[in-house]
Amino acid sequence: MNPPPDDAPPAPAVELSGIWKRFPGVVANAGAHLKVRTGTVHAVLGENGAGKSTLMNVLSGVYRPDEGEVRIDGVVHHFRSPSDALAAGVGMVHQEFRLVPSFTVAENVVLGAAERIVRRPAVESAVAELAERFGLATEPDRPVWQLSMGERQRVEILKALWRDARILILDEPTAVLTPGEADELGRILRHMADDDRTVVFISHKLHEVTGFCDEATVLRGGETVAASLPVSETDSSALAGLMVGSSPVISERPPPVVAGGPKLEVVGLGCLDDRGLQALHGVDLTVRAGEIVGIAGVAGNGQRELAQAIAGLRPTTGGTVHMDGMDLTAATPRQRFGAGLGYIPEDRMGVGLAPRLSVTDNAILRTYSTHRRGPFLDHEAAVAHCRDLVERFAVRTGPLDQPIAGLSGGNLQRLLVGRELSGRPGVVLAAQPTRGLDVQGVKAIQDLLVAERGAGVAILLISEDLDELLTLTDRLLVMHGGRVVAEFDPELAGRHEIGEAMVGHPPVGAASA
Amino acid sequence: MRWPVLARRDQVLRGGQPLAFGVGLVVALAVGVFLLLGSGHDPLRVYARMFDASLGDPRAWSVTLNRAVPLGLAGLAVAVAGSMGLWNIGAEGQIMAGAMGAAWVARIGGGWPGPVLVTAMLAAAVVGGGLLALGPAIARARIGVNEIITTLMLNEVAIRLVQWLVHGRWKDPGSHNFPLAPMLPDNGRLPTLFERAHLGVVLAGIVIALFGLAVSRTAWGYELRVAGSSGATARYAGISLKRKILTVMVLSGGVAGFAGGVELSGNADRITEGLSNGFGFAGIIVAALALMRPSGVAAVALLFGAVQIGGQSIQTMGVSSSVSTILQALILFGAIAAGVLGRYRIQMVAGDTVETPSTGVES
Numbered sequence: 001m002n003p004p005p006d007d008a009p010p011a012p013a014v015e016l017s018g019i020w021k022r023f024p025g026v027v028a029n030a031g032a033h034l035k036v037r038t039g040t041v042h043a044v045l046g047e048n049g050a051g052k053s054t055l056m057n058v059l060s061g062v063y064r065p066d067e068g069e070v071r072i073d074g075v076v077h078h079f080r081s082p083s084d085a086l087a088a089g090v091g092m093v094h095q096e097f098r099l100v101p102s103f104t105v106a107e108n109v110v111l112g113a114a115e116r117i118v119r120r121p122a123v124e125s126a127v128a129e130l131a132e133r134f135g136l137a138t139e140p141d142r143p144v145w146q147l148s149m150g151e152r153q154r155v156e157i158l159k160a161l162w163r164d165a166r167i168l169i170l171d172e173p174t175a176v177l178t179p180g181e182a183d184e185l186g187r188i189l190r191h192m193a194d195d196d197r198t199v200v201f202i203s204h205k206l207h208e209v210t211g212f213c214d215e216a217t218v219l220r221g222g223e224t225v226a227a228s229l230p231v232s233e234t235d236s237s238a239l240a241g242l243m244v245g246s247s248p249v250i251s252e253r254p255p256p257v258v259a260g261g262p263k264l265e266v267v268g269l270g271c272l273d274d275r276g277l278q279a280l281h282g283v284d285l286t287v288r289a290g291e292i293v294g295i296a297g298v299a300g301n302g303q304r305e306l307a308q309a310i311a312g313l314r315p316t317t318g319g320t321v322h323m324d325g326m327d328l329t330a331a332t333p334r335q336r337f338g339a340g341l342g343y344i345p346e347d348r349m350g351v352g353l354a355p356r357l358s359v360t361d362n363a364i365l366r367t368y369s370t371h372r373r374g375p376f377l378d379h380e381a382a383v384a385h386c387r388d389l390v391e392r393f394a395v396r397t398g399p400l401d402q403p404i405a406g407l408s409g410g411n412l413q414r415l416l417v418g419r420e421l422s423g424r425p426g427v428v429l430a431a432q433p434t435r436g437l438d439v440q441g442v443k444a445i446q447d448l449l450v451a452e453r454g455a456g457v458a459i460l461l462i463s464e465d466l467d468e469l470l471t472l473t474d475r476l477l478v479m480h481g482g483r484v485v486a487e488f489d490p491e492l493a494g495r496h497e498i499g500e501a502m503v504g505h506p507p508v509g510a511a512s513a
Numbered sequence: 514m515r516w517p518v519l520a521r522r523d524q525v526l527r528g529g530q531p532l533a534f535g536v537g538l539v540v541a542l543a544v545g546v547f548l549l550l551g552s553g554h555d556p557l558r559v560y561a562r563m564f565d566a567s568l569g570d571p572r573a574w575s576v577t578l579n580r581a582v583p584l585g586l587a588g589l590a591v592a593v594a595g596s597m598g599l600w601n602i603g604a605e606g607q608i609m610a611g612a613m614g615a616a617w618v619a620r621i622g623g624g625w626p627g628p629v630l631v632t633a634m635l636a637a638a639v640v641g642g643g644l645l646a647l648g649p650a651i652a653r654a655r656i657g658v659n660e661i662i663t664t665l666m667l668n669e670v671a672i673r674l675v676q677w678l679v680h681g682r683w684k685d686p687g688s689h690n691f692p693l694a695p696m697l698p699d700n701g702r703l704p705t706l707f708e709r710a711h712l713g714v715v716l717a718g719i720v721i722a723l724f725g726l727a728v729s730r731t732a733w734g735y736e737l738r739v740a741g742s743s744g745a746t747a748r749y750a751g752i753s754l755k756r757k758i759l760t761v762m763v764l765s766g767g768v769a770g771f772a773g774g775v776e777l778s779g780n781a782d783r784i785t786e787g788l789s790n791g792f793g794f795a796g797i798i799v800a801a802l803a804l805m806r807p808s809g810v811a812a813v814a815l816l817f818g819a820v821q822i823g824g825q826s827i828q829t830m831g832v833s834s835s836v837s838t839i840l841q842a843l844i845l846f847g848a849i850a851a852g853v854l855g856r857y858r859i860q861m862v863a864g865d866t867v868e869t870p871s872t873g874v875e876s
Contacts, residue, residue, distance in 0.1 A: 025841065040788060051633060055863065065519075075613050307814070311553045311749075313745075313748055313749060330749055332747055333748065333751045334749070334751025335751075337751070343749070345749065347745070349743075350743050350745050351743070351745045351749050352739070352746070352749060353746065354739045354742035354743050354747075355742055355744040356738075356744065357738055357739065357742050358742070361735065361738070361739075364735075365739065365746070365749075365750045368732055368735055368736075368750075372732055375727075375731045375733065376730050376732070377721055377730060377731060377732050377735055379730070
């Protein structure tokens with residue numbers, strides 16, 4: 001071993017160069033590069049589909065790159081598995097936690113990395129000590145199923161630290177956290193960087209990057225468009241510009257339309273969540289013809305349950321749902337569709353589409369009972385309907401008789417939205433319709449919604465993207481704790497006020513239920 | 514250094530499944546050569562005998578077809594449930610329940626004309642199998658009880674019930690106290706088609722074709738496939754899952770029961786505790802090989818039947834029954850493995866080892 005000369009800069013903790021990774025029909029990484037200095041928190045930014053996750057999976061040994069070089073502390077590595085990467089000191093905290101709910105925190109932390117016999121008191125105190133060292137508040141003897149999302153994430157981080165990861169990758173870690181928990185995470189990550197560990201932080205939330213990262217690398221279309229920018233010398237609008245390049249991230253604000261009479265009227269709606277706790281406490285709202293009403297809120301404040309209750313997929317505990325004056329409170333999902341309710345569910349693949357079935361089969365999900373000849377499905381009519389959808393809504397697809405699972409997220413959503421709109425609905429209920437789509441996909445879906453509004457359709461748009469809500473909606477409602485706590489005029493509202501309402505501090509005099 | 518790894522195909526190969534079976538068969542036969550050489554047999558002669566006994570002449574075909582009938586119907590029973598994502602592991606018991614229903618009708622209908630008796634026996638078989646599946650169906654539809662456990666446990670109930678009948682109430686007074694049920698009346702037997710093959714071959718073919726058509730072409734089958742793909746999607750589309758689960762499970766049991774009735778009326782002299790002969794469990798393999806598609810069940814059952822008949826025939830050449838069973842297992846294993854591997858392709862990727870540091874940068 002030859003120690004490097006004293007005056008040479010130390011090798012970066014991570015150096016990825018010329019990384020190519022192709023998947024069938026997609027180039028995820030096209031010569032991307034990344035350099036992360038030891039002891040820093042480094043943000044990797046980019047839109048959905050920019051190649052961030054692929055690049056991190058290359059770094060953590062999940063994928064092998066088709067081409068390119070991975071260096072850890074200056075040494076070239078060819079990882080064959082995540083355990084190889086871990087042996088080199090690279091640990092990853094995935095978006096979906098990989099924890100055993102019935103095990104305690106300590107058991108989860110040492111799982112697979114322990115001696116054959118786990119002496120619980122010793123392990124628990126060792127885990128507590130490790131947690132203490134990095135300021136990760138946790139109780140080692142509590143079972144994981146009792147923990148909040150933020151606490152579970154800390155367990156995941158502890159798992160990586162326990163395995164002595166010096167380079168920690170976090171894949172969109174704040175997506176599941178409340179704003180308070182996100183701040184706490186930022187503090188923990190800074191703490192680790194001060195301990196000479198290196199943190200790679202994947203995000204598309206700019207304020208977090210400027211909040212607690214040292215440097216940022218921006219990916220776009222699988223390539224690195226800006227490498228290791230010092231965060232202190234840039235600002236969020238510059239980073240946003242880099243992320244989206246020349247294409248507009250948000251559509252123009254649509255011209256005002258005179259709203260008509262009420263189409264969807266929800267009064268005093270209540271329902272339970274999956275755990276059987278009250279999720280909605282009497283929600284009142286009205287959507288008129290030709291108007292987009294937005295619902296903003298931190299995830300988990302009843303938006304999901306509200307959409308399902310209106311769509312007829314969740315039993316209600318009180319209140320009514322009317323469309324065009326017709327009482328639909330007790331109607332089945334099919335009756336609601338027949339009455340003119342189009343529903344774009346939050347969970348595309350598991351609810352709105354049947355992943356194992358063909359494109360054609362998915363296109364007729366709502367209308368198959370009309371494409372019939374006796375007991376048989378009219379195959380020609382189904383194919384014709386599917387062709388029509390594919391053409392009108394510009395769905396890029398392979399053979400129509402192939403399973404839908406091969407389509408990209410944007411095309412899946414076009415097919416789904418197209419199918420719902422082809423029923424000529426009077427009311428469209430859109431839950432997170434643009435989440436996870438690329439810029440083009442977002443634009444296409446937003447344009448479709450705006451066009452429907454222009455045609456006099458009443459649209460209820462539930463979104464976590466505040467920019468989207470501010471641009472598209474005519475009225476903006478904020479939900480907190482299962483109630484509508486405030487209503488804003490999106491053209492006049494300040495982000496700060498809306499943010500305050502989202503965490504339960506509505507402005508004085510605001511609408512409250 | 515470049516290494517081969519498996520990568521998942523993004524599209525299923527067209528015609529890949531039959532091709533994979535062929536490849537699997539060849540590989541299994543090649544491995545079997547060593548097995549047979551090791552146990553002191555001439556592999557070529559053994560393979561020739563297997564082929565002759567199962568597919569060599571019309572008589573061999575008739576025996577193979579007869580064997581394929583219960584395998585295909587049991588496979589269909591599993592596949593019908595499977596296309597909705599349900600697992601009917603109880604075909605073995607439902608076959609027995611069907612046979613019991615048919616045998617009961619045969620006991621009371623000895624004087625009826627042949628076609629009437631046989632039809633009544635088969636109808637009773639369907640009802641018997643369906644009844645045995647009814648409990649698990651209701652439990653699953655109403656309160657979500659796992660149907661794998663309930664159907665599996667009912668197998669034991671049905672088989673013991675047959676034992677009890679054969680040892681007790683249904684024991685033939687003329688059997689010199691052997692635990693045997695009386696022989697079927699001659700008018701309770703399915704007519705013969707050719708050689709040993711009975712009419713059940715045609716009936717099974719029709720039933721499989723009908724279900725294949727129903728699942729792939731009707732609105733009912735469409736709902737089934739949506740529900741099998743995702744229960745939440747089915748609810749979104751307005752499909753009543755409870756009713757669907759109930760009808761599908763009962764139909765699945767009915768098909769397995771039908772297999773029992775056909776096997777009794779076509780192939781057996783009388784109902785015995787060995788009548789189901791593992792067909793219900795083999796049906797799970799048949800359905801899996803057919804990728805849970807009812808339309809694919811017939812071809813797989815034929816292959817499966819030929820392997821079984823061929824495998825049994827070589828025991829008369831002195832090949833021990835364990836070697837014969839291993840050979841049968843190898844062939845099925847080869848076909849299943851090839852079917853799975855067919856969904857992947859081989860890709861060359863760079864590098865395999867963690868290289869040693871070229872420069873010492875560790876402090």
